[in-house]
Amino acid sequence: MSLFRSHCCQALACALSVVLAPAGLAAQDDPPPQIDAAGRPAKIPVAAFADWLVLDGARLSETGRRIAIGGNSDGHQMIRIYDADTLELKQVIDGGDSDDFNWFRWAGDDRLLLSVMRQTENANYWARMSRLLVYDMVTGKMSYAGLKKAAVDGDTVVYVDPAGEYVLLNYQNQARYEAEVWRVPLDGTAMERSERVVDNQGGVQFWFADSDGVVRLGMGRTSRGSVVVLYRGGPGEEFERVTKIARDDEDTIENWDVIGLQPGSDIGYTLQPTEDGREILREFNYRTATAGPVVYEDDKWSVEGVRLDDDGKPVAVNIRDDRLRQVWLDKDMGAVQDSLSQALGGRSVRIISNADRRRMLVLQTGPDDPGALYVFTPAEKRLAFLANLRPDIDFRLLSRGTAHDIATRDGLAMRSYLTLPRGRGKTGLPLIVMPHGGPFGIRDDLEYNDWVQLFANRGYAVLQPNFRGSGGFGSDFEEAGDGEIGRKMQDDLDDATRWAVAQGYADPARVCVVGASYGGYAALWAVIRNPELYRCAASWAGVTDWDAILLYDSEALTRRAYTEKWKPKVRGKDSGFDLSKVSPMAQLGRLTRPVFLGQGKDDTRVPYSQYYRLVEKAERMGIELDTLMLEDGHTPVREGNHEKLLDAMVAFLERHNPPD
Structure with missing residues (x-):
């Protein structure tokens, strides 16, 4: 095609x-794009977004x-x-x-x-x-x-x-x-x-x-x-x-x-x-x-x-x-x-x-x-x-994002990107906040993104905040994230959400958080920490226990990479901070919102134990989770797995935060 x-x-x-x-x-002989009278594009099959x-x-x-x-x-x-x-x-x-x-x-x-x-x-x-x-x-x-x-x-x-x-x-x-x-x-x-x-x-x-x-x-x-x-x-x-x-x-x-x-x-x-x-x-x-x-x-x-x-x-x-x-x-x-x-x-x-x-x-x-x-x-x-790159996507049905500088509560500026669904106006929209992975030194931008375009095609506005710790905005901004996982880095996501509501883009009752890797952690932690802001969360390969991941990383990483780079970033100068206070595993009893939790069984970056221990604890506590385990690694690359993940996420979002 x-x-x-x-x-x-x-x-x-x-x-x-x-x-x-x-x-x-x-081209002149191409059929017109499938867009209805209201300006809404046809639904693009999930499979079209799933290849690598x-x-x-x-x-x-x-x-x-x-x-x-x-x-x-x-x-x-x-x-x-x-x-x-x-x-x-x-x-x-x-x-x-x-x-x-x-x-x-x-x-x-x-x-x-x-x-x-x-x-x-x-x-x-x-x-x-x-x-x-x-x-x-x-x-x-x-x-x-x-x-x-x-x-x-x-x-x-x-x-x-x-x-x-x-x-x-x-x-x-x-x-x-x-x-x-x-x-x-x-x-x-x-x-x-x-x-x-x-x-x-x-x-x-x-x-x-x-x-x-x-x-x-x-x-x-x-x-x-x-x-x-x-x-x-x-x-x-x-x-x-x-x-x-x-x-x-x-x-x-x-x-x-x-x-x-x-x-x-x-x-x-x-x-x-x-x-x-x-x-x-x-x-x-x-x-x-x-x-x-x-x-x-x-x-x-x-x-x-x-x-x-x-x-x-x-x-x-x-x-x-x-x-x-x-x-x-x-x-x-x-x-x-x-x-x-x-x-x-x-x-x-x-x-x-x-x-x-x-x-x-x-x-x-x-x-x-x-x-x-x-x-x-x-x-x-x-x-x-x-x-x-995506031969089965008619790019004429996609949405173009815009850049915004969003102020944090302590005076920093987050360069963030908002993509609105076509044909649905610009106000009162269901919103997906989508924090990036990493988290340190990584950033989002306005390059094409499969997840952003899939969710926008389904009727959601998508907000990608470059919270403190993100790269590309100077060393001061990146270092402002040191030791702030689950704390000021999470404050930034909340501030971005409140901005989208205050600007009229988002319906405050219809905001969910979706992410992978660190973004998966941030999504899960968002609904535990601030259920008044978020309606649901979808997490793929997210960290659930920071003490356990640091112990795992001390063995998986080289000594220098762990002691000089990763551990100081997570703990910051306050090395005595109790990480259980920002770990979903320890704080699971506070969860009151719907959660989708997915994981690759062969993940070597965020080990499978981070997933199954949380699932087992939720079962013991009578907390219901939507779960998906795939025979795959940190990124779902085996035949059909990315499509399975996207299908599960879309179904979860449409059930708990329907776009219409």
Whole structure:
């Protein structure tokens, strides 16, 4: 089913334009959208929102001959390989269980690298270990790309040979957490022919190479937590210590965000925080440890990512205001992106992969448009349609969200997003408050969201508050969430709800909370803590017991990740706070509202025990819950499971908070 997309766009003469209807617009021979006289769209089947396909992860091979697109099929991570000239599907690679899959990237044109997780246990410990695999397009074989006795982190790639012959891996000795660099061949002989190219230099845990593959910089922590940096100007030099930074000097440590080491130069780049918490792109001299001129900054938003050319110089940055924007520092590429946007009807586009300007992958999306992927060949001025993210959704039936700054009771501003159902007016609506997961450093924006669009299509207004602790709004706002789980972070959700009521958007008697992961916790806690505000709650994979999850995480996470990052975020400075006061498990007796509770039995992030212990306790207390257990992980990716979850949530909401 090819809903309202151009299947082939041809450029005319010297200007890029389209002959057929551009993406995001209906062609003349398409049927009109199914919208009734009141302006209400037809119900889109739940199944249309349920597939997992990641177009923005699509990548071109080194010269642009091949395209790789990741997606999920019955709980397995599948990577589809297309011929970039004919757009013909050539191969499908099974990357294993989706919960165990991390990432993929090309090595040359004929090999694909895959990072996966493996569980290892012996008499003394168990651990989930990352491993690097390589798939050979010519032979069709998958092989291990690592050492026989690899570390827990076996996928830390320092450099990828453009020809795809080898990679440089950061190999960390787990006894002393000190790293070496190994040259690992990608022809299936890694365990026999790998060779060490940089020995441990004393305390270094992470190495960095320049764009020629010469290892130039190493960083690590001493036993007392200080950061040390070793550097050399080229392959003929010895490594020298250029700085030692005290563990509490976070401002200086954050300057060492190593980006773009260039051959024959001490100048690279770093993302440096400003006083108001924004990150800006600056030059950085790695030999003298000093920051140079600003390369790019936005006066309000952080630089989230940097794209480098083959020489290690920045050519584009990513900024996320209400949507992800790609800003080209290369004016010629910026003009190309603008032309592509015009060719696609003025819709928002990003060039997500670029094979030396010979071929580009173009992603077109919108808040009310799931998106489509195109292949642009500049020499032929040809823009060809490749794939829809949601091929069974008529995007003309979707709703466009709007951005709002909502004040918290203590004077902060939450950037939040409100999506109204079409054809139902703008007042007195049933409202779904939908907090994001994470919670720290994560944020919502106006990019397309399956759950938002499904609920809006069913007649609900949907509010996504970026409560304190969310990322992208400066370090002060994120750190304001430390130790505030279930407290001020929950106050923010209540303040957002009261705002929607005060503005007239929401009927105060018809507000429910829906979320997954941390958002699932926040939904469940909302109806226990503030039943006067909320009519019901739907939670998927939500934390129910914070003491238990911290104990679990202390074993599941690395010691440093747990003690330096996660535990301080949850507990904050008030380490003596009794977390049972904000845990649904301990406070279940206060529940008086309907609750839907769902969980994956194989979840390794929020373990199944968080779910079944609450269900058992509710049964003992005579508290009725709507429940759904799926044979799946933290994200429901196995065949039909996401659809089952969405069906159950929609049915629960329509029963306890009907839209009509």
